[in-house]
Amino acid sequence: MEQPLTKNIKAGQTLSLKEYEQAGGYAAVRKVLKNNAPQEVQQMVKDSGLKGRGGAGFSTGIKWSFVPMGDDARHPKYLICNADEMEPGTFKDRLLLEGNPHQLIEGMILAAYAIKADISYVFLRWAYRQAAEIMERSISEAYAAGYLGKNILGTGWNLEMYLHTGVGRYICGEETALLNALEGKRATPRAKPPFPQVSGLYGKPTIVNNVETLSCLPHIINNGAVWFKSLSASEDSGTKLYGVSGKVKRPGVWELPLGTTMREIIEEYAGGMANGYRLKGVLPGGASTDFLTEEHLDIKMDYTSVAAAGSRLGTGTMIVMDDATCPVGFVHNLQHFFAQESCGWCTPCREGLPWVEKILLGLEKGKGSTEDIELLQMHTQYLGPGNTYCALAPGAMEPLQSALKYFKDDFMAHIEKHKCPYGN
Amino acid sequence: MEKKELLTEIEMRAIDHEISLVPYKKAAVIEALKIVQKQRRWISDESIDAIANYLEMSAAEVDSVATFYNLIFRKPVGKHVILLCDSISCYVMGYGRIYQALQKRLSIQFGQTTKDNLFTLLPNVCLGCCDHAPAMMIDEDLYEDVKEEQLDKILEAYK
Numbered sequence: 001m002e003q004p005l006t007k008n009i010k011a012g013q014t015l016s017l018k019e020y021e022q023a024g025g026y027a028a029v030r031k032v033l034k035n036n037a038p039q040e041v042q043q044m045v046k047d048s049g050l051k052g053r054g055g056a057g058f059s060t061g062i063k064w065s066f067v068p069m070g071d072d073a074r075h076p077k078y079l080i081c082n083a084d085e086m087e088p089g090t091f092k093d094r095l096l097l098e099g100n101p102h103q104l105i106e107g108m109i110l111a112a113y114a115i116k117a118d119i120s121y122v123f124l125r126w127a128y129r130q131a132a133e134i135m136e137r138s139i140s141e142a143y144a145a146g147y148l149g150k151n152i153l154g155t156g157w158n159l160e161m162y163l164h165t166g167v168g169r170y171i172c173g174e175e176t177a178l179l180n181a182l183e184g185k186r187a188t189p190r191a192k193p194p195f196p197q198v199s200g201l202y203g204k205p206t207i208v209n210n211v212e213t214l215s216c217l218p219h220i221i222n223n224g225a226v227w228f229k230s231l232s233a234s235e236d237s238g239t240k241l242y243g244v245s246g247k248v249k250r251p252g253v254w255e256l257p258l259g260t261t262m263r264e265i266i267e268e269y270a271g272g273m274a275n276g277y278r279l280k281g282v283l284p285g286g287a288s289t290d291f292l293t294e295e296h297l298d299i300k301m302d303y304t305s306v307a308a309a310g311s312r313l314g315t316g317t318m319i320v321m322d323d324a325t326c327p328v329g330f331v332h333n334l335q336h337f338f339a340q341e342s343c344g345w346c347t348p349c350r351e352g353l354p355w356v357e358k359i360l361l362g363l364e365k366g367k368g369s370t371e372d373i374e375l376l377q378m379h380t381q382y383l384g385p386g387n388t389y390c391a392l393a394p395g396a397m398e399p400l401q402s403a404l405k406y407f408k409d410d411f412m413a414h415i416e417k418h419k420c421p422y423g424n
Numbered sequence: 425m426e427k428k429e430l431l432t433e434i435e436m437r438a439i440d441h442e443i444s445l446v447p448y449k450k451a452a453v454i455e456a457l458k459i460v461q462k463q464r465r466w467i468s469d470e471s472i473d474a475i476a477n478y479l480e481m482s483a484a485e486v487d488s489v490a491t492f493y494n495l496i497f498r499k500p501v502g503k504h505v506i507l508l509c510d511s512i513s514c515y516v517m518g519y520g521r522i523y524q525a526l527q528k529r530l531s532i533q534f535g536q537t538t539k540d541n542l543f544t545l546l547p548n549v550c551l552g553c554c555d556h557a558p559a560m561m562i563d564e565d566l567y568e569d570v571k572e573e574q575l576d577k578i579l580e581a582y583k
Contacts, residue, residue, distance in 0.1 A: 085552050086549060086550060086552070087550070088511035088512045088513065088549065088550040088554075089511070089512055089513050089550065089554050090550070090552065090554070091552045091553055091554045091555060093552075094552050094553070125552070126495055127507075127548070127551050127552065127561065127566075128552065129564045129566070130566075162445065165458075166493075167454060167457070167458060167493035167494070167495040167496050168493055168494035168495035168548075168549070169492065169493055169494055170549060181454070183451050184446070184450055184451040184452060184453040184454050184455075184489065185489065186488060186489055186492040187492065187493075202447055202451075243554070243555065244555070245513040245516075245517075245554035245555050245557060246513060246516045246517070247516065247517070251554070251555035251556070251557075252555045253555065283512075287511070287512055287550075317554070319512055319513055319516070319554070320516075321516065322516070325516055329515075330512070330515070330516070333510075333511070333512055333515040334512055336510075337510075337511055337512070337549060337550075340549075341549065343492075
């Protein structure tokens with residue numbers, strides 16, 4: 001089994017520039033900058049079938065293809081790495097940032113070249129202090145080695161790279177909100193269109209890609225589209241960083257073929273449930289994905305299969321809910337997070353999420369009624385897709401609507417017994 | 425006349441550097457807030473005015489940005505800030521017990537500062553180390569797999 005993104009990462013260590021180069025690093029940049037036009041790089045990535053690893057799962061090559069190219073395109077163009085990993089239960093990008101920063105920088109250079117960008121940013125969340133130090137140092141190393149700056153490798157192409165650390169708000173991970181944050185504004189999402197590819201940072205053409213997505217690029221360029229597809233155990237190409245947290249024997253993160261089954265990841269890699277606990281539900285890809293249950297354990301963790309089961313692959317980092325954890329309390333915790341992190345820009349999200357949170361708290365305290373269940377159902381519609389600027393509220397509704405479906409008995413027990421049956 | 429607080433030399437130099445990296449002054453406001461907070465631990469109304477003045481913005485505009493972000497503090501904080509993760513994986517793994525233990529030891533709740541001004545306790549969204557929940561940060565230090573019985577020792581290091 002090949003693990004291109006993580007094979008050189010050793011726990012608690014960071015690959016230096018020298019070590020990365022010795023492992024074949026920056027060969028893709030050397031190859032492409034000398035031999036290929038930017039559009040050819042776009043085509044290679046399109047052919048590889050790479051999909052965004054940040055949660056949305058959109059084709060990276062197609063995303064790039066909307067950036068205006070040619071002499072009359074407006075400059076500076078921007079390439080931004082979204083390293084604002086704040087989806088609850090998600091801890092995969094941290095490994096790549098801390099373990100192999102030059103793989104990410106090389107991926108950013110390749111992406112920037114593919115769209116002829118002039119300036120690039122790593123948008124990193126504040127809490128990743130170690131990653132901040134590592135990225136700062138690694139970017140300096142890349143400048144010193146001539147991979148960044150003016151006239152890169154004598155090709156006449158210039159690329160600047162900066163590290164920006166955020167000041168904490170989940171919504172900054174939404175790409176248009178991220179652009180506003182970079183411009184020094186409140187991080188509220190922007191209406192689309194115009195899409196960032198045409199009018200992004202400071203109104204200029206901009207691409208925002210996730211850490212894991214960008215880290216795939218050097219390997220795609222070095223080994224080709226056919227190879228990248230062959231890594232997968234599904235229709236979707238490549239490997240995926242999968243994580244498991246909750247009451248399992250060995251919580252962690254592993255790079256596996258895209259389409260590895262949920263059962264294999266949870267039972268073999270994470271060692272199964274901790275002693276005395278049964279699996280009750282799983283959020284397959286972060287807080288804003290629909291619950292799956294024991295009956296879904298054999299589905300493949302790829303974009304299509306998880307969607308067919310009624311959820312989303314999301315970030316691929318699973319949160320396991322055990323049978324001693326109250327589903328109502330669990331969902332209340334999620335909705336508290338979403339209500340707090342709503343930017344307040346549009347009404348359904350700003351008003352709806354605190355209401356949902358309040359209803360769930362009432363239920364958890366044994367003060368709920370059957371009307372509350374109807375109200376929650378109503379919110380899953382009103383806050384669903386199409387009613388808001390961004391995906392925060394619809395994402396928040398995913399675990400709620402599926403909890404109401406799979407754990408209805410637990411909700412009803414809170415109402416009938418006038419208390420939390422789990423003792424909360 | 426009201427007393428105007430000015431930015432220090434160090435703050436101005438750091439903000440100037442940030443301004444040099446962006447197309448117009450206003451775009452450096454988040455960096456300016458970070459710089460001033462690093463020096464003064466929190467952002468007072470006077471600091472808002474000083475930044476607004478320096479970046480040629482209205483104070484209301486600076487404040488709207490300052491209040492948006494979780495880690496810009498608009499109230500005084502203690503010498504050390506404890507950020508306890510209250511997101512889902514830490515919920516499942518029992519951050520509640522850690523919160524109760526911290527409340528007991530420090531006699532404060534979320535959003536409060538100890539009487540001796542040493543610690544401020546705040547909830548924080550997912551710290552991105554869910555395989556080592558429960559997690560917390562004190563200032564810039566991350567603590568993973570936190571257990572109640574370790575708290576005394578952890579806190580002692582900041583006293």
